[in-house]
Amino acid sequence: MKKGVIIFALFLLWVLLVAAVIALPPMGSSETPAYTHVVPRYLEKEVEEGGANNIVTGIILNYRGYDTMGEVTVIFTALICVLAVLGRENIKRHTSKVELSSVEKSVIVKSVVRLLAPFIILFALYIILHGAESPGGGFQGGAILGASVIVFTLTFGFTLGMKKFPLKYRTILESAGPLSFFISGVVALFCGLNFLTYMLPCINHAYQDLVRHLLLLIIEIGIGIGGGTVIGSIFFAMEKVEKE
Amino acid sequence: MLEFSQHCPVLMTITLLVGAALTPIVSRFRKKLSFLWAMFISLLSFFFCSCATWRLYSEGPISYWLSGWEPPYGIEVRFDYVSTITFLMTGLGVLIIFYSRKYIEHEINEDKFSLYYTLVLLLLCGMVGFSVTGDMFNLYVFLEILSLSGYALIAITEEKLNAMASFKYLVMGAISSLSILAGIALLYNVTGTLNMADMALRLQQFPPILTSYVALVLFVVGFSVKAAMFPVHIWLPDAHALAPSPVSALLSGLVIKVGIVGMIRILYTVYRLGGNINFIPVTNFMGWLAAITILIGAFFAFFQDDIKMIFAYSSISNIGYIVMGISLVSFTQPEKGYLGMVGGLIHIFNHAIIKSTLFLCAGALIYKTGFRKLSDLRGMGKKMPITCGALTIASISIAGIPPTSGFICKWYIILGAIEFGKWYFAAALLIGTLLVFAYYIKIVNAIFFREPNEPITKVDEAPMSMLIPIVLLAIGCLVLGVFAYLPLAVIRPAAATILGLPSTYIPGG
């Protein structure tokens, strides 16, 4: 009975939502309000104004940089939230369930991971640094970095993971995302420009483009390192169990 | 000064954001530093907010283009009259952080202190950012920051039921965020822009289609969950009652108001009165829901014995007042909705102050006695006269007895309801306030006029760091009521501009 009511209500909602979306212009049309209003300027001028060949990167770092700053803060918030709920891991007090069960990892897995680890990290760095030219950027690279931390720790054991990625560095690196944004953004204030402006007319014209690249690079690296560390730290916080 | 004050709307958000990011690093040096740091950051942000408010009332609304891109190409931060709520947020934030110093020793593990301050700063950052932004998607991002930190702050203690309350809040909050995101997506496809002002313009240009209406419904549903309207209020009582008291004060005082601010932005900035989408059926429906919310909240509060649970239910009831106030509008005659709007907006401010007082007082009682049931708190009035006195003032205030601050909204909303001939709304409001008073008098009776179950020993007045915020807020309850023209001077332009009237509008004049 109750289930029937739920399904019926959801069906009504479905009809409403579908009616709402099919009232939109047909998919793939280039005459839609969305495609004709703001987008043309981005498509035409982004490379010149934003300084990135990847228009999406240009938008997230430049036109909508404030959003991305918020987004970076969301990841940071997620970490703080997880820590607030579960607490930080402590190398003296904590271990993982897997370690407790003392199942030996196969040698093949260990060697493969050992072999691949440098390449994964290299790949992540490539994605971070080339965000402006190709698909990818800080987040994607950061996620891969974080994943590599997880894979490493799962393979070589929780305790070793905690030793290799010590808390005192992670505490600082976790904040890298918001801080890099702040550092890059606040420079403009000293030139009398609005926050997050990267093109600074108050410095020598020849260096303007370079400075902009530098600032964007700081942000990309900050997001990447910060995001990766956050994912790693979340993993540590969730995986840990008390010794005894 | 003028040059500098223009940056303030964004600086106050950034300060909180960067301050939060630095808190864990700062606390690595000295554990105690995190409190001082949080105090410093919140004061700095309050200072920036004051500058921005000062500029707003001398120069008019501030439109700040992030990265220098003009809207709709870049993100616009807009400090308008509605954004004055940030003044309240940062100010209350300072007091609550100050209050927390002693209090959290009682409920939170010591190694989580710095996390607590980080989360409070993030929560403030989310609220401030949310209230000043002029961009729809930016609104969503800040909404997420504040929601996430809100969920975590409830579960930061080791109590058994907290994680469950937090999870309930999280599930409903996540669905509501998603509903808002879906609304943004639909509206983006209708208008092709994310800037609110531009969206409003573009909505007028195209003939209205079903999608716009569905988006509106999604927005209203989403923000109703955040504001804890009936029937999606069910997450609120547990979450607000179980959270540490300063957090309850923040959540009840400010976070649920964010839902209201969101509704105001959507309805009156984006969809706009007098545009080509008539949303009056929606506001009418909201008005009815608000009436039910008032009664339901007041009714359930009546059966609670847990002091914080009473406050939590009364928050639901008070959200009803606010929503009722802002839903009393007319599509074609904007000036008709003025009175109700003033009533709703003023209660956003007053309720924040009153409810914070109440929760902080409850916190002081819990801190000193460890009890939270009314029956255990009997006779505390003699032991903690200042705390209980403040609690009484706030109770009278929230019952809307003149000349305290809770009365003003009652007066305006009743006038607004009469303006629309909806006397039954006024009746619901009055019945609601009577019920409210009935259970607040229960509290006052218990702490002042009943004999304690067993003689109280070893209980004395709360420490100074708790008393100062409590007393300041209690004075606020009185002063904002007696000198009501002060907050009203701030609110009137807000109400007028929301309705599309000139900011100097005076009814009948």
Next chain:
Amino acid sequence: MLRSLDILLLIFLLVTAIGVVRTKDLLGASIIFSAYSLIMAIVWQQLSAPDLALTEAAVGAGVTTVLFLIAIGRTVRREDE
């Protein structure tokens, strides 16, 4: 615009989503969820959104799934417990 591959992927998406819902074993469900995310990544690649495809593959299929797995490892595996 619509090609047969796209339609196939979308239908796959629906099937995996229902699979996630119907699987009683949470471990299995999270693996199916991972597959769902990967299909979503392919769909986005087809829609000319390589940035998103990369992100979804790394975050949705990778990190989120790992988080689910950790949570399941720390708690229960059967849905009704």
Next chain:
Amino acid sequence: MSPAEILNKLTVNFNYVVAMTLFIIGLYTIISKPNLIKKFMGLNIMETSVFLFVVSSGAVMGGKAPIVGEGVSPGTVFVNPIPQALILTGIVVAMSTTALALALIIKLYEQCGTLNADKLKEIK
């Protein structure tokens, strides 16, 4: 609108319809499944469904990925980049919510010993 028109619209906007269906599937999971982890999988499905809708709405017939490079001729049609930028943020937000939710679930399980919402209601 005639039924034929509706059918036409449904097929043209098939992505949208799938997205909304996924939305409902996710919502159904949240409402009807008692297991908290399952609820959260439902929420993730809902989130991705909204993302799918947004990304689809940015697609343009014959559009290329919005990357300007050496191999791209000046007259190329690009897809709408804004939805992609937004959803990038959206995915990260979704991951953050999931992380917090799972942390809560772990804590809840440690405290209460069950993840069944019906059983959790009885504890108190």
Next chain:
Amino acid sequence: MIVHDIRPLLAPTISILCAILIFWRGENTYLRRIFSISAAILKWVIVLSMLPGSLKGVIYVTELIPFTPGISFLLRVDALGMFFGMVSSTLWIITTVYAIGYMEGEHARKRFFAFFALCVSTTVGLAFAGNLFTLFVFYEMLTVSTYPLVIHEETPEAMKAGRKYLVYTLTGGSLILFATALVFYQANTVAFDQPGILSINSGVGILVVIFAMFMLGFGVKAAIMPLHGWLPSAMVAPTPVSALLHAVAVVKAGVFGITRVVYNIFGVSLLKEMASKGADVASVLMWAAMITIVLGSLMALMQDGFKKRLAYSTISQLSYIVLGVSLLTPDSVMGGIVHIVNQAFMKITMFFVAGAIYKKTHKKNISEMHGIGHKMPITMATFTIASFGMMGLPPTAGFISKWYLSLGALAADKPIAVIVLLLSSFLNAIYFLPIVYRAYFMKPLDGDTTMDEAHWTFLVPCIICALYTIGLGLFAELPFVPLELSRIAVTQFFR
């Protein structure tokens, strides 16, 4: 003539200051007494200093702070306000003296005296309120600040009475608020400076609704039947509270509100116009008042508890005033207004007597009061005078009010009102005289007839009030007496 002056504000402020001082340093008995008495006298002097002006028709105004466009917190002392303010500030001195004696050895005296001061402050504020809004603000404050006094004993019975009191008065308050909002919406002002601000153009229906809401709202405190339920149960409060608040401040606040509404919000001409259109709301009020007079008296007859009987008598007597107001003739209103002060003095004497007897002998019921006149002759003598006043025998003050009320009733061509007044006098005699008889002419149960008079703090207030009761009857037409002031008030209404 309108004079801007700080004194209307000063009068309530002094009591508030006094309350704050008592909260601050009230543990000390002597300081507390000094604060209470000096504030009472100071305030009385301030109010008195405005009396000569008021008698000349001067209106003192203090505009405090704006609230909304068209409404501000406004204190405005016209003749009626002066009248009520004078009554309450005079009685405050007497009651304070009495309360100091009565409360000796009771618990929580600090709280008691602080809220006592707060109450009087709000009563004077209410008297001086310059518009309906300010009146409402003070009205609600009065409700709240009397609550701790009503439940002073903290017994379950007292708590129950307190709850009942709040339910009744706050519900009434809500109705008043609603009606005030309606008035503001209709007339765009709520000031008391005109004899009537509403006009018939608003429509008879809405006017009737407004009138009904006001009467139901203020009627609660004025204890018009069937809204009187709280008053008898609130008698559990200590006697000075019953005396000052339930014979003077609270109940008179209701009556005062009714007077304001009838003459300053509606106005005589509008009510008559409404009557001619078939909505004779004033007559309805008159009938309610007459029924209350008779029923109240009958119920008083059935009470054995001394204070309970006094309470029902209050209910009955209050409706004299309402009756006078509702008759809409100059003489009747004058009778009604002057009865505010007459009834106050007479009833307060009776309460003081009841309190003195209770403190001395711990007797609460009339059936136990055999021969009490032998023990406490002076006390009972004052009671006798007061009951003659209640019956309206000349030359007491009660006669004056009844005389003018009857004149007014005849002028309004409502002879039935005269009959009701006479019937009420008769009933008053039936329920007061047996007490006197029992006190003087029956032997005490224990046979002990040695004189054992109450303490002077009890006696002096009783004697002063009793003297007043006779004095006003004898010297009714002298200048500087209440009658003169009420006459000026009436001329302000019938401009």
